[in-house]
Amino acid sequence: MRTYILYGFGILLCISGISYLAAEYVKYLSQPGKLACLMLIVGMLGFLGKYFDEIGW
């Protein structure tokens, strides 16, 4: 149970960190940079989902 709370806390920190950085710097990103970011976010959430699927969530 404690592990899951830590995972949840880590995910929240990841999302809030990305949101903060996006709000701060995304306005200066080039078009290819924005596309790469979008693909990486999709990849990151997909891999996280797959990870939780693998450990039996």
Add this chain to the structure above:
Amino acid sequence: MRGRLFLYLALACFVALIAIFIGDGYIGIYDTTYVTAGEREQTIEADYWLQQYPAPSGFTIDYYISAQWGQRVFFRYEIDNRRFSTYSTVVQSSLWQENEKLLDLFSETKTIEPFDKAVAEWTLSTEELEPPVAGASNQYTVKINWGEVERNIVVDFYYPVEVPYR
């Protein structure tokens, strides 16, 4: 083991995302213009120009401000060097109307240390301009040049209206 692989891939995506934010979004040279006309200061950040470039061919992006004839317009121009090397450039500002240069407002070489800023300040005063003629254009373009960058700020002068005070 396979589960961990997905976790590491997710972490790699996160690290790559942060690297793009820093490398593409933060590193570079950015400019901010502060224009004060009357009691109002307007800030033109780098993203105003970046979002609109590349402009369609033969079309330039301008920023419009209005000011009262007779009042001075103050410009403060900030260049932010967010790179690991020193950047040196000549910052020039001039006043144009109908594709004709009227005045040089500012010209100075600025050497900016890594992750430091340089500030240039100048004033546009209508005392240096020809008095307005009825029917003539009252718009002037302040061009700011440094490196290959050109920023155009159109100043639209309006004339004070006499107010019947009691």
